[in-house]
Amino acid sequence: xxxxxxxxxxxxxxxxxxxxxxxxxxxxxxxxxxxxxxxxxxxxxxxxxxxxxxxxxxxxxxxxxxxxxxxxxxxxxxxxxxxxxxxxxxxxxxxxxxxxxxxxxxxxxxxxxxxxxxxxxxxxxxxxxxxxxxxxxxxxxxxxxxxxxxxxxxxxxxxxxxxxxxxxxxxxxxxxxxxxxxxxxxxxxxxxxxxxxxxxxxxxxxxxxxxxxxxxxxxxxxxxxxxxxxxxxxxxxxxxxxxxxxxxxxxxxxxxxxxxxxxxxxxxxxxxxxxxxxxxxxxxxxxxxxxxxxxxxxxxxxxxxxxxxxxxxxxxxxxxxxxxxxxxxxxxxxxxxxxxxxxxxxxxxxxxxxxxxxxxxxxxxxxxxxxxxxxxxxxxxxxxxxxxxxxxxxxxxxxxxxxxxxxxxxxxxxxxxxxxxxxxxxxxxxxxxxxxxxxxxxxxxxxxxxxxxxxxxxxxxxxxxxxxxxxxxxxxxxxxxxxxxxxxxxxxxxxxxxxxxxxxxxxxxxxxx
Numbered sequence: 386x387x388x389x390x391x392x393x394x395x396x397x398x399x400x401x402x403x404x405x406x407x408x409x410x411x412x413x414x415x416x417x418x419x420x421x422x423x424x425x426x427x428x429x430x431x432x433x434x435x436x437x438x439x440x441x442x443x444x445x446x447x448x449x450x451x452x453x454x455x456x457x458x459x460x461x462x463x464x465x466x467x468x469x470x471x472x473x474x475x476x477x478x479x480x481x482x483x484x485x486x487x488x489x490x491x492x493x494x495x496x497x498x499x500x501x502x503x504x505x506x507x508x509x510x511x512x513x514x515x516x517x518x519x520x521x522x523x524x525x526x527x528x529x530x531x532x533x534x535x536x537x538x539x540x541x542x543x544x545x546x547x548x549x550x551x552x553x554x555x556x557x558x559x560x561x562x563x564x565x566x567x568x569x570x571x572x573x574x575x576x577x578x579x580x581x582x583x584x585x586x587x588x589x590x591x592x593x594x595x596x597x598x599x600x601x602x603x604x605x606x607x608x609x610x611x612x613x614x615x616x617x618x619x620x621x622x623x624x625x626x627x628x629x630x631x632x633x634x635x636x637x638x639x640x641x642x643x644x645x646x647x648x649x650x651x652x653x654x655x656x657x658x659x660x661x662x663x664x665x666x667x668x669x670x671x672x673x674x675x676x677x678x679x680x681x682x683x684x685x686x687x688x689x690x691x692x693x694x695x696x697x698x699x700x701x702x703x704x705x706x707x708x709x710x711x712x713x714x715x716x717x718x719x720x721x722x723x724x725x726x727x728x729x730x731x732x733x734x735x736x737x738x739x740x741x742x743x744x745x746x747x748x749x750x751x752x753x754x755x756x757x758x759x760x761x762x763x764x765x766x767x768x769x770x771x772x773x774x775x776x777x778x779x780x781x782x783x784x785x786x787x788x789x790x791x792x793x794x795x796x797x798x799x800x801x802x803x804x805x806x807x808x809x810x811x812x813x814x815x816x817x818x819x820x821x822x823x824x825x826x827x828x829x830x831x832x833x834x835x836x837x838x839x840x841x842x843x844x845x846x847x848x849x850x851x852x853x854x855x856x857x858x859x860x861x862x863x864x865x866x867x868x869x870x871x872x873x874x875x876x877x878x879x880x881x882x883x884x885x886x887x888x889x890x891x892x893x894x895x896x897x898x
Contacts, residue, residue: 416500418589422459425466427498433535436498436590437525438470441582442575444492445547450664451559453566454494454578469525470495473548474668476520476676482805482818483515483526491551491668496544496579497524499531504540504591509598509841512542512583512622514576516603516629516805518677519687520549533813537838540592542583546575549675553687555639556646562660567693569642569686573615574694576608580621598624598841602808603766606630606715607688607699610773613709614702615694624844626837627715627773628788628807629766633688633699638893642686649673649684690893701895703776712844713777714837716786716863717766720801725758733761744888751884759881766804767878768885771863778857784846785857785876789867790829794821796868811837825868832871 416427416434427436442454449455471490501508513529515522524543531541546552552572560568567574584594599622601609606627612618613625637645650658653670675685690698702708722729733756737745752760774785788807791800792815809818810830816822836846836854846854852871854864861876876882 417463418498418500418586420586420589422457423461424463426463427466427500430532432502433532434500434502435532436466436500438468438495439464439466439498440470440494441496441544442494442578445494445551445571445575446491448661448664450491450551451554451571451660452563453571453574469497470545472523472525473545474551474672475517475522475548476672476674478521478676478678481517481521481677482808483517483522483528485521485523486527487523487525491547493545493547494575494578496542496582497531498587498590499535499541500590500592501535501538501540504538506588506591507593507596508538508540508591509596509838510540510542510583510587510592510594511838511841512544512580512597512599514546514599514601514605514608515543516601516605517548519553519572519604520676522548522604528808528814528818529812530814530817531812534811534834534838537834539838539841540587540590542579542587544576544579546579547572550649550671550673550685553642553685553689554646554649554671555642555686555689555691556650556658556660556663557643558658558660558663559646560639560643567617567691569639569689569691570694573608573611573688574617576612577615577618577621577694580612580618584621595623596841597622598626600626600628600837601630602628602805603630607633610699610703610769611688611695613711613713613777614696614699614707616696617694619709622709622711624712624840625709625714626840627713627770628811629717629721629804630715630769631765632769632772632889633695634889635892636688636690636695636698637686639689639691641893642689642691645682645684645686652684697895698891698893700772700889700891703773706776706780708777710780712782712784712840713774714784714786714840714846715770715774716788717770718802718804718807719787719789721762721766721804722758723803724799729761730757733757736761736764740888740890747884748888751881760885762804763878763881764885764888768882771861771876771879771882772886774857782844783857784840784854785863787863787865787876789865790826790833791868792819792821792826793823793868794819807833810834829866829868833866836871 440457471493472485472487473493555569607630609627777783809815839848840846863876
């Protein structure tokens with residue numbers, strides 16, 4: 386009987402403690418931060434605070450469409466920051482790994498911050514740029530949840546930027562309007578504006594503006610390379626990580642982009658359009674059917690060499706050393722496009738036939754029977770990482786990797802890591818992104834996050850308990866990240882990638898802008 390009485394007393398005491406703890410949690414004040422534009426109120430989560438949907442620029446609508454992002458007017462009182470902002474306008478496509486999931490709007494220039502618990506100032510900052518071919522994507526995808534990275538002691542920022550024709554569009558009337566402003570690459574200007582916001586405000590979230598690492602994948606990786614090369618981004622970041630980023634060799638000059646803008650206007654009956662008329666075009670007309678797989682090249686240019694944001698083609702700027710002198714980590718996945726298909730084979734063959742006979746011969750000799758399966762992906766993602774790493778290694782600590790982790794549910798002979806499969810490993814969002822995974826996947830994710838956050842903290846991915854990652858040098862040593870662990874060795878594709886480097890042809894010649 387006494388034993389039962391003690392048990393009841395113990396249970397009652399435990400209940401009181403639990404209720405008190407729950408009450409304390411419920412009564413805990415919501416996290417706040419004071420930015421230059423006003424106070425934002427986020428929400429608490431285990432080990433961190435989250436602030437969502439913070440505007441970093443004025444809405445780029447009406448007369449601000451196709452203009453550089455302008456300062457936000459700010460707000461009075463406290464602004465709730467518990468929900469994500471609008472997605473930027475885009476046209477979906479089948480198979481998108483990070484599809485638009487929120488209401489779309491031109492008023493989409495917002496960012497999100499994950500602040501680690503206890504961050505009082507001086508914490509390293511990681512600013513993420515999403516991919517999607519410059520036509521699709523969002524910074525608020527569940528894949529890019531910054532919680533796992535933040536719990537490793539870094540402040541994480543993700544954001545949206547203008548896409549498709551809203552973000553990358555040129556026309557002579559727009560060029561003539563306010564001729565002192567940069568033109569065409571409005572999505573890139575948004576990225577620079579977001580980094581400027583970080584410089585001005587991240588201390589309010591416990592971050593150090595002098596310790597910013599910018600990182601991105603695919604179009605986001607190409608954006609990081611652009612930021613490395615843009616004089617408008619100097620001093621806005623201290624380290625850079627490029628995951629499957631492109632060369633930017635096919636970006637046209639501004640005048641060619643203008644011709645495509647004229648083609649769009651003329652298709653709508655605007656043969657002598659003024660800037661105000663263009664800015665008044667209906668949203669659906671500007672949006673059109675442009676997406677990652679279904680563009681209309683005659684009326685959409687994508688990113689361009691505009692002479693200001695992008696002074697010259699990226700390969701020329703990297704080769705000349707006219708880029709930011711900061712630690713640089715870059716790499717790509719081992720089977721970006723998946724196994725060979727008739728579609729990939731046809732695209733590869735068409736691209737080859739545009740090259741001089743001697744260049745074609747060198748590539749065919751380097752790839753042999755593997756031409757259709759590998760050349761396109763290597764040229765798009767693998768060769769840029771190695772080429773730019775080689776240039777950057779001359780001036781700053783540089784690290785090269787190969788991502789070869791295949792999720793448990795997809796592992797079988799001959800299958801490598803496909804495009805974008807690295808994302809949930811970096812962000813620690815495996816279950817929500819990849820379906821069936823196992824302990825090897827979890828370990829790989831922990832290792833990769835450790836390398837990435839170490840790099841953000843020190844400019845060097847190495848740290849206690851991790852396999853040594855040597856800096857990139859003429860020995861062509863790369864770190865291979867796989868489900869079996871991390872190992873270094875000579876790059877196995879060196880000869881092939883040399884052949885690709887010799888075949889680069891700039892759409893906008895290096896002596897033009």
